Structure formats: structure tokens, C-alpha cells
Amino acid sequence: MTAELQQAMARYEEARIRYRKAVLSSLDGTSNGDAIRQAIVACQEAGSELRKLRGTPPVQAAAAPAHRAAPASEAKAREQAIPGWAFVRRFLSTA
Numbered sequence: 001m002t003a004e005l006q007q008a009m010a011r012y013e014e015a016r017i018r019y020r021k022a023v024l025s026s027l028d029g030t031s032n033g034d035a036i037r038q039a040i041v042a043c044q045e046a047g048s049e050l051r052k053l054r055g056t057p058p059v060q061a062a063a064a065p066a067h068r069a070a071p072a073s074e075a076k077a078r079e080q081a082i083p084g085w086a087f088v089r090r091f092l093s094t095a
Contacts, residue, residue, distance in 0.1 A: 005053045008050045012047055015042040
């Protein structure tokens with residue numbers, strides 16, 4: 001871990017602490033929204049600097065799930081779970 005990365009991590013932690021303190025002081029009514037907004041901006045800047053130094057891994061696109069037919073046992077279990085469903089299916093198939 002480089003010294004620059006350690007400094008970025010320390011700045012990020014300090015920004016998070018300042019944000020937490022700003023939020024808590026706003027609950028007491030001793031702080032206004034400007035302090036919270038400034039703390040948020042500082043935290044975001046420190047976080048982006050830290051991400052740049054760490055080097056984020058490339059984002060992989062999620063593979064689309066393969067559509068599969070339900071096994072016969074699952075279909076039977078569904079029919080048994082709803083007692084009238086088998087009757088409705090027979091009725092619709094004859095219509």
C-alpha cells in the first residue's frame with residue numbers, strides 16, 4: 001500500500017466522520033443543511049479519489065438467465081398446492 005493510498009483512505013475516513021457529525025448536530029438543531037451538503041461533497045470527492053487510486057475492476061455485464069421449462073415435478077407440486085387448479089386446467093383444455 002502506497003503512502004498516497006493511505007493518505008486518500010485517511011481523507012475518506014475523516015470526511016465520513018465529518019458527515020456523521022454534521023448529521024448528528026443537525027438532529028440537535030445546532031447545524032444547518034449547508035454543513036451537511038459540504039460534508040457530502042467532501043465525502044464524495046474523497047471517495048472518488050480513493051477509487052481512482054485503488055483502480056476499480058472492470059464491470060462485467062451480467063449474463064442473462066437461461067429460460068428453462070419447469071420440471072414435471074414442479075408443475076405437479078403447483079397443481080397440488082392449489083386444489084381447484086387441476087379442475088380449471090381440465091376445463092380450459094376441453095373448451
